[in-house]
Amino acid sequence: MLEHEIKIPASPAKSYRTEIGSGLLGGLWPRIEADFNGYNKFVVTDENLVSAGHLEKLLGQSDAPAFVISPPGEASKNIDTAVTIIETMEKACLGRDTLVVALGGGTVGDIAGFAAAVFKRGVPVIQIPTTTVAQADSAVGGKTGIDSSLSKNAFGAFWHPSAVYIDVATLTTLDDRQFRAGLVESFKHALIADSEYFEYLENNLDAVLERKSEVLEKVAQFNCKIKGDVVETDPYEQNKRRILNYGHTIGHAVETASGFELLHGEAVAIGIIAAGMIEIELKIAPKDRLERVRQILEKLDVPVKLPPNLAEKDLIDLIKHDKKAVNKWPRFVLLNDIGQVYCPDGQYAVDVAPEILGRVLKIL
């Protein structure tokens, strides 16, 4: 038997800029043209962005091709949409010197990012998130995903963006329920990483809900810093990045069990309350911390209790199928203080006995 070893060298470090401002969409295109000179641009967006006037504002006089996803939202986050986008790029004779520009919420960012990751083995993408959830979370970090007929994000790739532009003015056109639910991810960032940010949210929640631009910019900055720090430490989700999953293990199960009637952020809000209850069961948190958390979530007007039609057994089954489960039971991210993840023996996620989870789901 003969052997030959093939050594793939380290890929070099790289970095990308996140820019945050109010109203930056208007003057952005000429800067994208200059910063990504030599690339053909291809915009991916959805109908909501067109009707809100954001696509027109971005493109200005440019005649760059744009693909408009229809209908907007999770219903289009499937492989057919990705195939249609890629074949549209091929028909436009676009090659490897193409820059995909994702303008929209988390779904647009996910679909466009995935299409960029696999188009002719990968072309760069920039993200222009326009919702609270995308600005706080999904636009930064390089995760892309497409649903299969069986589960969310069954197809995906890690594909870091080449730049992220956050215009908080785009949030003013977002409907109220989406706006509030998306803020749950900001709140989660504060919980896992920054007690100062948590206090800022407690003290400025009215201004956030009034969508005051200077406060939204500050929130975006906190989010980029926290998410960015985690992504820098663990860009491919092998360890520390799991802390971003706080509230998500139960949250994902609740979201799926609701048949996606609940928005992602709404389900995560319930998951955050459940995590707080587990922390009390495990005696790693004083009870008043959960009350402080609940107060903010109630002010956000997102659910803090399980909808009565969700069966505990279904939730347990879904949790067993969690993407991160090993031997059919996931580990849970928990807090030992606001701004600080519970991390015994250097583990960011810990075992929680099914009985404890059962008790929590009964009172949730």
Added chain:
Amino acid sequence: MLEHEIKIPASPAKSYRTEIGSGLLGGLWPRIEADFNGYNKFVVTDENLVSAGHLEKLLGQSDAPAFVISPPGEASKNIDTAVTIIETMEKACLGRDTLVVALGGGTVGDIAGFAAAVFKRGVPVIQIPTTTVAQADSAVGGKTGIDSSLSKNAFGAFWHPSAVYIDVATLTTLDDRQFRAGLVESFKHALIADSEYFEYLENNLDAVLERKSEVLEKVAQFNCKIKGDVVETDPYEQNKRRILNYGHTIGHAVETASGFELLHGEAVAIGIIAAGMIEIELKIAPKDRLERVRQILEKLDVPVKLPPNLAEKDLIDLIKHDKKAVNKWPRFVLLNDIGQVYCPDGQYAVDVAPEILGRVLKIL
């Protein structure tokens, strides 16, 4: 405007082993189980491998799940097959701790590699190539691809395998035309990188065509060394890897223009002759070199002339749409000696005037 820079650290270097032997398929599975302990295995193969008995030989007593692509070949290299594979993995409750095992020719390796690259944002794959073209070329190097309805490999990813196992005994069941056409990639390796290998092929071609295992092992070893060296230098095709494209710019056009009546290696053989003619036109090669090349290709019994039904104009159009074209005209990889790529000013691919290409296509 606020800014925040996100730094993605370098990914660490990694390496993988290629093992070459005759008859190693039989004892391989227990070793895969040991080397990839902790992973659930999922085999992707096609009907040809089942009927040749290779799947049974690989699996032995194991009941690992296997997906059998049907029909075999390029007709199945589409997104529907990839989706079906991924949903089959989901239905089997497989998670991120899955190892995809690709057993087959280039198409199987491409589909399985792509499915592994995008399943839940990427799981490892090992390649067990069973054809001359896959053993010489596609199994090593990490390129994966799926055709769209418009073009070859429109979807793809760079996804380096975790190991490659080459059993030259699997070549004994390959039909003669496939066997011979696949050898063109071996021959190309010799041309671009190793005059000693070229001489070895000249001197041992009868034994190669008789499929003598010790000679096939030696050929596989030359191939892994040459392809491996290029991949190590340029794992993501940014520069030197282009030399692997020798004969392929015209070859791809010929393959497409033939409506895929010609096998890939057959079309590349014609492309290699065309490249040799361009070298004569550019006066970078003595005429007798092309004759030496032609002699081997004729002995391989692959085409060395354009089929009469292919129009020169169609070929030029296809060449303009080459994946690597910039401003609608690709650069060509050429040789200045056997085993040595013509590399003026450090460029591995050079401009060739359309008039020169026109003259060559007329006499080809």
